[in-house]
Amino acid sequence: MDVTSDTTRRPGRGARERILTAAARLFAGQGISATGMEQVAGEAPVSKRTLYAxxxxxxxxxxxxLQALVSSGNTMETVLTREDLSPRERIHHLFDQPITDTSPVRGCPFIDAAAEFPDQSHPIHAYAREQKLRMVQLVTDLVTEPGCxxxxxLAEQxxxxxxxxxxxxxxxxxxxxxxxxxxxxxxLLEHALTLPSNPYGS
Structure with a gap:
């Protein structure tokens, strides 16, 4: 495959995709803080000038x-927005590990990122926190619908x-x-759905 000719036809697009793919491999394998930009450039491969552009x-x-992970649908939160599943089924599948080509098993990338950058004012920590808050809001909406x-x-639990x-x-x-x-x-769900105050309970 002629990578050079591909990036010539679509300026920057191929390089950006290669950079993100390389970064995903390196971040998953050794963490964000242990990965240098020069290493990413070599893995992509792109020049450092292209990388920093x-x-x-x-x-x-x-x-x-992390944004690419959200867009790809390859996080455990993705199932919470699936319209083809009922609210209970979405919560049920929340506990499935995302299917990936990597081994060993990876944990939550947002928790991993926040742990690497514990300062809550750091942009990476802030983004991870935003995704975790979004997750609890999605679950709150799901358990509100049937009247929990x-x-x-309950969503926090x-x-x-x-x-x-x-x-x-x-x-x-x-x-x-x-x-x-x-x-x-x-x-937890069975208990919440069978409380006397719940009009949908038995």
């Missing part, structure tokens, strides 16, 4: 990488289970570890 800093590249009592508290399961799946390298959290989530 697209991304002025590693922080900017890391945020673009105290939906915000469910996302805590999901995040914890994702982290343990990574540590233990067990892609199906979410089944434990799914069982606990089912108990």
């Amino acid at each position: 697209h991304f002025r800093s590693r922080d900017e590249l890391a945020i673009a990488h 009592r105290e939906p915000v508290a 469910l996302v805590t289970l999901a995040d914890g399961a994702a982290s343990r799946a990574m540590v233990l390298n067990q892609a199906d570890y979410g089944r434990h959290a799914r069982a606990a989530a089912a108990t």
Whole structure:
């Protein structure tokens, strides 16, 4: 494949995609903070001039990488917006690990990024926090629809289970570890849907 001719026909587009692909591999394998821009350029491969023309800093590249993950649908939060599933099914699948070509099992990329950059004012931490807040809002909307009592508290419990399961799946390298959290989530949902104050309960 003639990469040079491809980028000539579509200025910048091929290079940007290669940079993000290379960054995704490196960030997943060794973390953001351990990855240098020169290493990304070599992995892409692009010149450092081209790299910095697209991304002025590693922080900017890391945020673009996280944004690309959201757009790709390859995060555990993606299932929460699937219109082909019922609210209960979406929550059920929240505990599935995203299917990837990488091994070992990866945890939540937003938690990983926030842990690497613990300063809450750091742009990477701020973006990760934004995604975690979005996640709890999506779950809140799902549990509000069928009439669950105290939906915000329930949503926080469910996302805590999901995040914890994702982290343990990574540590233990067990892609199906979410089944434990799914069982606990089912108990929480059943309880919330059968409270006397819930008009949809039995």
